[in-house]
Amino acid sequence: MKDRDRVAGRIAALRDRINEANYRYYVLDAPTISDAEYDRLLRELQDLEAGHPDLITPDSPTQRVGEKPLAAFGAVRHALPMTSMDNAFTEDELRDWDARVRKGLGREADVAYTAEPKFDGVSVSLRYERGLLAVAGTRGDGLTGEDITANVRTIKAVPLRLHGAGWPEVLEVRGEVVIPKKDFERLNEEQLKRGEKIFANPRNAAAGSLRQLDPRVTAGRPLNFFPWGLGQVSEPIGARYSQAVARMKDWGFRISDYFRVVHGTDECLSYYREILATRNVLPFEVDGVVYKVDELAARDRLGFTARAPRWAVAHKFPAQEENTVVEDILASVGRTGVITPVAVLRPVQVSGVTVTHATLHNEDELRRKDVRIGDTVIVRRAGDVIPEVVGVVKEKRPAGTRLWHMPAKCPVCGSDVLREPEAAAHRCMGGLYCPAQRVGAILHFAARSAMDIEGLGDKLVEQLVQKEMVKTVADVYRLDKAGLVALERMGEKSAQNLLERIEASKATTLARFLYALGIPQVGEATAQQLAEHFGTLDALMDASVEEIDAVPNIGESMAADIHAFFHEKHNREVVGKLRAAGVHWPKVERRAKAALPLAGKTFVLTGSLAAMSREDAKKRLQDLGAKVAASVSKKTDCVVVGEDPGSKADKARELGIAVLDEPAFLKLLGEER
Numbered sequence: 288m289k290d291r292d293r294v295a296g297r298i299a300a301l302r303d304r305i306n307e308a309n310y311r312y313y314v315l316d317a318p319t320i321s322d323a324e325y326d327r328l329l330r331e332l333q334d335l336e337a338g339h340p341d342l343i344t345p346d347s348p349t350q351r352v353g354e355k356p357l358a359a360f361g362a363v364r365h366a367l368p369m370t371s372m373d374n375a376f377t378e379d380e381l382r383d384w385d386a387r388v389r390k391g392l393g394r395e396a397d398v399a400y401t402a403e404p405k406f407d408g409v410s411v412s413l414r415y416e417r418g419l420l421a422v423a424g425t426r427g428d429g430l431t432g433e434d435i436t437a438n439v440r441t442i443k444a445v446p447l448r449l450h451g452a453g454w455p456e457v458l459e460v461r462g463e464v465v466i467p468k469k470d471f472e473r474l475n476e477e478q479l480k481r482g483e484k485i486f487a488n489p490r491n492a493a494a495g496s497l498r499q500l501d502p503r504v505t506a507g508r509p510l511n512f513f514p515w516g517l518g519q520v521s522e523p524i525g526a527r528y529s530q531a532v533a534r535m536k537d538w539g540f541r542i543s544d545y546f547r548v549v550h551g552t553d554e555c556l557s558y559y560r561e562i563l564a565t566r567n568v569l570p571f572e573v574d575g576v577v578y579k580v581d582e583l584a585a586r587d588r589l590g591f592t593a594r595a596p597r598w599a600v601a602h603k604f605p606a607q608e609e610n611t612v613v614e615d616i617l618a619s620v621g622r623t624g625v626i627t628p629v630a631v632l633r634p635v636q637v638s639g640v641t642v643t644h645a646t647l648h649n650e651d652e653l654r655r656k657d658v659r660i661g662d663t664v665i666v667r668r669a670g671d672v673i674p675e676v677v678g679v680v681k682e683k684r685p686a687g688t689r690l691w692h693m694p695a696k697c698p699v700c701g702s703d704v705l706r707e708p709e710a711a712a713h714r715c716m717g718g719l720y721c722p723a724q725r726v727g728a729i730l731h732f733a734a735r736s737a738m739d740i741e742g743l744g745d746k747l748v749e750q751l752v753q754k755e756m757v758k759t760v761a762d763v764y765r766l767d768k769a770g771l772v773a774l775e776r777m778g779e780k781s782a783q784n785l786l787e788r789i790e791a792s793k794a795t796t797l798a799r800f801l802y803a804l805g806i807p808q809v810g811e812a813t814a815q816q817l818a819e820h821f822g823t824l825d826a827l828m829d830a831s832v833e834e835i836d837a838v839p840n841i842g843e844s845m846a847a848d849i850h851a852f853f854h855e856k857h858n859r860e861v862v863g864k865l866r867a868a869g870v871h872w873p874k875v876e877r878r879a880k881a882a883l884p885l886a887g888k889t890f891v892l893t894g895s896l897a898a899m900s901r902e903d904a905k906k907r908l909q910d911l912g913a914k915v916a917a918s919v920s921k922k923t924d925c926v927v928v929g930e931d932p933g934s935k936a937d938k939a940r941e942l943g944i945a946v947l948d949e950p951a952f953l954k955l956l957g958e959e960r
Contacts, residue, residue: 294335298342301332305348309443310450310539346419346448360498361434363424366459366519369412370429372577373595375602378556381578384600385552388580391589391597397551399581401528402558403515404545404573405601408465409494411439412518415458418449425497435497439464441506446539454538459518462540466493467570470509476745479622480730489572500902514540515577527581545569548581559602566604575603608667609642610680611635613660616647616691620699622727624715624807628653628691630664630676637668645674649711650693657681659688699723702858705851714848718805719759720857725752728805732760736811737803738792742785750774760803761864763789793869797824800872804862807848813841817849822875828853828862839909842916886912891919893936894929896949907956919944927952 305328329348336343343349375381388398412432414422423439424432439445442464449458466474466489474492475485486492496508514535517528525531529548536542549558555578562569562576580586580598589597615631628647635642645666647653656678658664663683668674693713697704702717715721718728729748733740740763751757756770766789771782795803801824802814809817820838821827827835827849836846852858890913892901899907904927905915919926919938926939927947939946947955 291339294339295342298332298335298339301328301335302344302347305329305332306346306446306448309348310446348447360500363412363422363427363432363434365412365424365427365430365432366414368429369410369426369432369461369518370591370595372599372601373592374575375600376605378552381555381600381602382552385555388589388598392585397554398585399527399548399550400555400578401532401581402547402549402555402576402578403543404562404569404571405575405577405603406463406465406513406515406543407488407490407572407574408463409490409497411435411462411464411497411512413439413445413460413462414518415449415454415460417456418454420445420447433498437502438497438499438505439512441502442510442512444510444512444541450539451537453534455520455522455524457519457521458524459520460514460535460540461516461518462512462514464493464497465489465511465513465571466496466509467511468572469570474509479727480734481736485623511571512541513543516579523583526583528579528583528586529581531583549578555602563604573604575601577601608665608677609635609637610663611642611666613658613662613664613676616653616658616660618694618698620697620715620721620723622724624718624721624724626693626697626704626713626715628693630658632664632666635666637666637674642666642668642674645676647676650713651711653691659684659690661685661688697721697723700857702855703851705848714807716807716851716855717857718807718852719761719861720855722758725758729757729760729763731805732763732803733792734803737799738795739788739799740785740792741788742781743788747774747777747785759861759864761861761868764793764865764868764870793871795870795872797872797875800824800865800870801827804852804858806852808845809849813845816841818875824862824866828859837914839912839914842914844917884911888912888924889914889916889922891916891923891926891935891939892929893926894932896927896929896952898949898953904952911956 305325308325308328332347333349336347336349373384375384385398389395392398410426412424412426413420414424420436420440422434423436423445424434426432440447468489471486471489471492478485486495492508493510496505496510499505514532517524517531524534532542532546545562547558549555559576562573566573578600579596580589586596586598591597612633613630614633617629617631619627619629621627628650630645630647632643632645645664647656647658656676658676658679661684663680665677665680666674667677693704693706695704696702697715697717700715700717700721700723702715702721704713705716706713715724718724721728726745726748729743729752730745732738733743733748735741743763748757751766751774754774756766757763766786768779768782768786771777771785772779797818798811798815801809801817802811816838817827817835821830830850832843832846832850835841835849836843838846841849853862885908890908892904892915895901896904908915916923919935919942921942923939923942923944925945925947926935927949928936929949936946
């Protein structure tokens with residue numbers, strides 16, 4: 288018993304110290320211990336909890352790393368609605384709002400408002416009970432959101448247990464989950480290294496991170512949290528919101544450095560101009576500022592309209608837009624091979640910057656907006672985000688404008704351009720050869736989960752490509768010491784270590800090699816399946832689309848990408864050079880095909896199921912040996928129809944394909960209800 292008490296005491300001490308370190312690092316920006324010391328303490332705590340799992344508590348720092356994937360998100364009913372907010376776009380609209388506030392309160396004097404940046408992120412509500420984080424939910428429809436507690440627990444700026452004392456029995460803190468601009472850039476660089484799709488902006492990245500069914504993915508994302516309001520509170524925590532904010536800071540929340548109390552519209556406008564002038568150098572994306580009546584009793588008197596509080600307004604920044612002419616449209620090849628139409632513009636000043644090019648995102652978006660060469664268009668620029676064409680000024684369209692079409696061949700390397708089925712992206716299939724993809728392809732090839740060539744990082748790869756020492760991944764195996772030593776920041780020892788890592792990487796596995804090639808849509812798990820199914824690289828390279836499509840969990844879209852990749856002449860040449868350089872792997876033991884009840888059958892799901900999510904239904908079918916396709920074709924054996932089915936059900940009936948409703952589907956799974 289004494290030994291257990293000693294362990295419990297040590298665990299408690301470690302938790303306190305790690306939680307304090309997290310608070311000082313992520314909230315106060317004032318770290319007190321080194322990263323190495325932090326890692327040592329966390330490892331010790333993990334080891335002690337592993338030996339005494341009964342001592343693990345929900346507020347332990349070890350619970351931030353993310354647990355097993357969720358089957359689906361549950362629902363969270365907000366005790367108080369999470370309403371939207373009215374906007375003011377001009378000084379007059381702000382003054383009108385202020386006049387309505389003063390009239391509603393029966394005051395002539397200036398009203399005290401809190402002012403803070405309007406973060407461009409994802410709104411969430413955190414419910415604390417007895418000081419412990421109990422539930423976290425998204426805004427949803429304002430009344431009901433998604434339960435994202437497991438994911439929010441991984442955000443280090445969110446306290447699992449409130450600091451200090453004096454917090455109420457129930458405290459709902461509402462705020463914004465955001466990603467700093469610099470962290471967002473690094474996140475997209477990492478996505479590129481892994482050959483994965485990059486995020487459009489920090490808000491999309493934050494939203495995608497919070498909606499991961501696997502909390503471990505969320506744990507790896509650089510998420511921050513800033514409170515901006517309160518939901519249900521079981522007892523008052525201040526007469527003014529600014530007092531409540533001070534208490535939230537004491538309880539462990541990170542408060543914006545730009546939070547302030549202002550008085551009247553003149554001070555509101557002064558604050559607005561200050562934030563507007565510095566918006567591009569702020570660490571986070573903001574799209575305006577928010578003013579709220581500071582006095583909480585006054586808020587109660589003012590109340591709400593049908594959709595928004597009368598005591599708050601968002602003063603939005605002006606849209607950063609101008610009109611100009613599209614002089615040409617070019618196909619730009621990105622580092623992952625995705626081809627983006629880019630408008631070449633008549634130079635125009637937007638927010639003090641001369642803009643000459645703007646993205647059109649993809650061919651579908653270009654068609655939707657009906658952008659043509661010669662059109663007058665609206666161009667938007669926000670901060671450091673790439674300018675985009677918002678729309679066409681049709682009234683100014685001259686005669687003789689020209690339509691643009693996606694090229695059939697890559698404009699950089701001449702490889703085939705393939706549109707991914709059921710997606711908007713067009714991609715150059717010369718991934719191992721295309722100069723536009725060199726840096727991304729090499730970084731992915733060298734990644735730890737691929738060929739594991741430690742030392743082949745961003746800066747070095749950029750130098751190698753710039754100096755044309757490496758044109759394809761096969762050239763990595765032709766590097767020599769003399770050439771490496773001549774590069775910046777590369778000494779003899781570093782060069783020798785890198786060459787040894789390159790040599791060691793030649794001994795790999797077929798699955799790792801396939802993943803390293805950067806085949807579109809092929810991740811580590813898919814690479815393993817392909818290796819086990821085909822057994823040899825030659826068998827896979829010579830396989831037809833139908834043969835690849837027959838691999839469990841590989842759909843038509845992925846099969847088409849894999850087939851196109853290996854039937855691109857340039858890629859086959861690079862693969863040949865890699866094998867000639869000595870890259871090899873042991874013989875693969877092909878996976879025996881189990882006699883599963885639905886083996887060889889193809890299913891399609893449409894509509895929503897009451898008993899389980901679509902993803903869960905798909906997994907259940909795959910576990911029984913079935914293939915689950917995205918669209919109905921003559922190869923489909925059965926279509927499962929839930930509530931509000933789409934056109935897939937009609938097409939199935941037209942083709943005479945078997946259709947199962949939910950009860951029949953559950954019976955098939957052995958779950959009659």
